[in-house]
Amino acid sequence: MSDHSPATARRARTILLRLGAVVLLVAAWWAVAAAEIWPQVFVPAPQAVWQQFLDTAGLSDTARPGWAGYSLGEHLTASLRRMALGCAYGISGGLVLGLLIGLVPAIDAALGPAVTFLRTLPPLAYLSLLVIWFGIDEAPKVWLLMLAALPPVAVATADAVRGVPADYLNAARSLGTRRLLLPWRVLLPAAAPEILTGIRLAVGVAYTTVVAAETVNGVPGIGGMIRDAQRYNQTDVVVLGIILIGLSGLAFDSLLQLAQRRLTPWRGRI
Structure with a gap:
């Protein structure tokens, strides 16, 4: 009982600090909006954003719930589906x-610079090219998210594999592990902590790209909703979309951290 109490206290303190930070942020936001330092079109009040959430989610009595003919759930589901496909392809590749x-080494010399080149490009730099190649449907969006997620995983995996001690490989060979099985039985498990960190970075990069991916025919989608609302100066809808992307990103990152702790329980303990 006493062994778990310090950890429980730390978790409770962390939760309280996070809740306190959120409350302070919302209070500051409300105070700035109530003071009317800037017009509502620049800084919408929290209650306006909340009302837009109720309207677009179909939880209020508005005549036409949703946005651009789709409910908030449909917008979010479309964006998350694109994210899941793009990240799955990017992480696998x-x-x-x-x-x-x-x-x-030969592949490193041939493809290493190309991966670095791709990693330094902003997504909007090749979005137009993807639209020319694949049209304006789902394909360019998924390709864009895939190309955003692939380089961080590739770089993290390559560096992690190079850092695996040779003694691990020698020990596996001496125990009879075949050469073709070494990457799967030795290299990947040993490099797992760094690879999982790269995956977390890749998902974060993909999240920063989803709005750019949905600027072209992105409705339904949170990014498309933000883009559409911006054209009509509907700042409360823009802020709502930003909050939803941030919250879903936090949820994904929490799941990845949980997977990281479960898959690599020895990290930080040896």
């Missing part, structure tokens, strides 16, 4: 490419 770059 990044793992394979990172392994090849980390293990084969």
Whole structure:
């Protein structure tokens, strides 16, 4: 009982600090809006954003709930589906490419600079090219998110694989592990903490890209909703979309942190 009480107290203190920070932020937001330092079109009041949430979610008595013909749930589901597909393809490709770059010097020399080049490009730089290639439907959005997620995973995997001690490989060989199984049984488990950190970074980069991905025919979608609302100066809808993207991003990152703790329980303890 006493062994768990310090950890429980720390968790409770962390939760209280986070809740306190949120309350202070909302209070400051409300105070600035109530003081009318700027017009409502610049700084909408929290209650206006909350009302927009109720309206677009179909929880109020408005005649036409939703936004642009879709409910808030449909907008969020569309964005999360694109995120899931783009991240799944990007993470899978990044793992394979990172392994090849980390293990084969010739592939590192050939593809390493290309991965770095792609990692430094802002998403909007090649969105237009993807639209020309794949049209304005779902394909360019998924491709954009995939290309945003792939480089961080590839770089993290390559660096992690290079950092695995040679003694691990020698020990596995001496125990009879075949050469083709070494990457899956030795290298990936040993490099898992760094790879999972790269995956978290990749998901974060993809989240920063989703609004750009949905600027072209992005309705339904949170990014498309934000873009559409911006055209009509509906700042409360823009703020609502930003909050939803941030909250869903926090939820995804929390799940990834939980997976990181479960898959690599030894991290930070040895």
